[in-house]
Amino acid sequence: MADRFFQNVMPDFVPENPNVIEEEEEEEARHGRIGGHPQGTEESLLRLLSLPYSTLSQQLQRAGLDLKETILVNTWKSTGQQVEDFTLYAGALGTAFLLFKCFQVTHNKNDLSLCLEIIKACDSSSIHSRDVTFICGRAGVCALGAVVAKYMGDDQLLQYYLAQFKELKVSKDHPDELLYGRAGYLWSCLYLNKHFGKETIPSTSTDAIVREIIKNGRKLGTREGSPLMFEWYGEKYWGAAHGLAGIAHVLMQFELTPDELEDVKGTLRYMIRNRFPSGNYPASEDDKGRDVLVHWCHGAPGIALTLIKAAEVFGDKEFLKAAMDAAEVVWNRGLLKRVGICHGISGNAYVFLSLYRLTGIVEYLYRAKAFACFLLDRAPMLMARGEMHGGDNVFSLFEGMAGMAHLFLDMVQPVNARFPAYDF
Numbered sequence: 001m002a003d004r005f006f007q008n009v010m011p012d013f014v015p016e017n018p019n020v021i022e023e024e025e026e027e028e029a030r031h032g033r034i035g036g037h038p039q040g041t042e043e044s045l046l047r048l049l050s051l052p053y054s055t056l057s058q059q060l061q062r063a064g065l066d067l068k069e070t071i072l073v074n075t076w077k078s079t080g081q082q083v084e085d086f087t088l089y090a091g092a093l094g095t096a097f098l099l100f101k102c103f104q105v106t107h108n109k110n111d112l113s114l115c116l117e118i119i120k121a122c123d124s125s126s127i128h129s130r131d132v133t134f135i136c137g138r139a140g141v142c143a144l145g146a147v148v149a150k151y152m153g154d155d156q157l158l159q160y161y162l163a164q165f166k167e168l169k170v171s172k173d174h175p176d177e178l179l180y181g182r183a184g185y186l187w188s189c190l191y192l193n194k195h196f197g198k199e200t201i202p203s204t205s206t207d208a209i210v211r212e213i214i215k216n217g218r219k220l221g222t223r224e225g226s227p228l229m230f231e232w233y234g235e236k237y238w239g240a241a242h243g244l245a246g247i248a249h250v251l252m253q254f255e256l257t258p259d260e261l262e263d264v265k266g267t268l269r270y271m272i273r274n275r276f277p278s279g280n281y282p283a284s285e286d287d288k289g290r291d292v293l294v295h296w297c298h299g300a301p302g303i304a305l306t307l308i309k310a311a312e313v314f315g316d317k318e319f320l321k322a323a324m325d326a327a328e329v330v331w332n333r334g335l336l337k338r339v340g341i342c343h344g345i346s347g348n349a350y351v352f353l354s355l356y357r358l359t360g361i362v363e364y365l366y367r368a369k370a371f372a373c374f375l376l377d378r379a380p381m382l383m384a385r386g387e388m389h390g391g392d393n394v395f396s397l398f399e400g401m402a403g404m405a406h407l408f409l410d411m412v413q414p415v416n417a418r419f420p421a422y423d424f
């Protein structure tokens with residue numbers, strides 16, 4: 001089990017030292033040491049953790065923007081601007097999403113126009129796709145396209161993407177989960193309504209889909225177990241990507257009847273009651289004997305983000321308490337040997353950022369900072385040595401370095417940080 005993650009030996013808290021840079025300069029003057037700081041040592045990591053936040057955030061921003069250039073070359077410029085995989089998860093739309101994040105941080109219009117160029121290529125390549133979600137489908141292309149067109153001031157293009165979005169059809173064959181199913185389509189509707197106003201995608205067109213999910217969930221749910229349960233390829237998953245956590249996360253942001261609301265809460269309570277003694281969560285109903293995965297897709301991190309949302313929406317302390325318990329698991333076992341957001345250190349850092357945003361507890365910001373600093377200090381070295389995996393799609397948003405770049409940029413304005421395509 002231990003080979004999935006690095007032992008977290010980072011201190012529980014390191015206070016910032018506003019004099020750290022002056023002290024180093026004095027030291028260098030005394031001993032005549034010139035040149036940069038060593039990387040990948042205990043000392044170098046502690047130094048990063050004690051930097052004043054403003055200094056560290058400049059370093060993270062620079063690293064994020066440098067990574068963006070590398071990602072752009074490898075996913076767009078060197079491919080002859082051809083899109084093979086259009087998705088946000090592993091393909092070109094992930095690069096566009098990262099460019100939009102860069103624009104939000106630096107207001108550099110070049111990033112925004114390049115972002116729109118990539119979205120246009122994704123539009124052409126997804127035109128016949130039947131996938132209707134933000135993360136793995138055409139809804140992501142149309143929804144992000146509309147928002148970026150708005151920022152570019154291109155109203156005609158905005159209207160085009162909105163119209164294209166409204167053409168998407170959710171069919172009986174679609175599953176209920178987030179990556180390929182109804183929940184992922186509904187998330188895209190929430191995204192558009194957040195950017196363009198509440199009834200941009202009217203409740204008359206989302207209500208039926210919400211009801212359908214609830215109906216399907218009740219069919220497999222039980223009175224003594226979880227009130228809602230779903231299947232994806234024959235597996236009853238619990239996590240954010242394919243299971244209960246991802247579906248509940250989306251449902252609770254829609255208008256529900258009191259009994260539907262109770263079923264969503266009951267489902268979360270069922271998961272909390274049946275978590276592992278360690279505080280982690282099973283990947284699925286049939287996986288209750290295997291306490292292994294601490295990922296956004298399967299395990300405590302994705303479920304923690306859903307519990308944080310539940311604490312926010314319902315105001316119940318029990319969900320906040322459970323989220324904090326899950327965050328402990330992420331701190332202890334979440335320093336994964338991968339960089340991305342789906343099943344890597346970058347995604348796990350967002351648990352702390354979300355808890356920080358909700359509670360204002362500065363130790364959570366420290367923990368997010370610690371995960372980001374670990375990556376900043378060591379990821380390139382560990383990947384070069386083969387001790388850390390860059391992901392199956394090494395430059396992608398969900399599996400690879402674009403996710404790490406996104407985290408670095410989110411650390412610049414931590415109160416605005418959101419897990420991509422999951423949190424608002």
Ligand SMILES: [Zn+2]
Nearest residue numbers: 295297342343
């Ligand atoms: Zn994953």
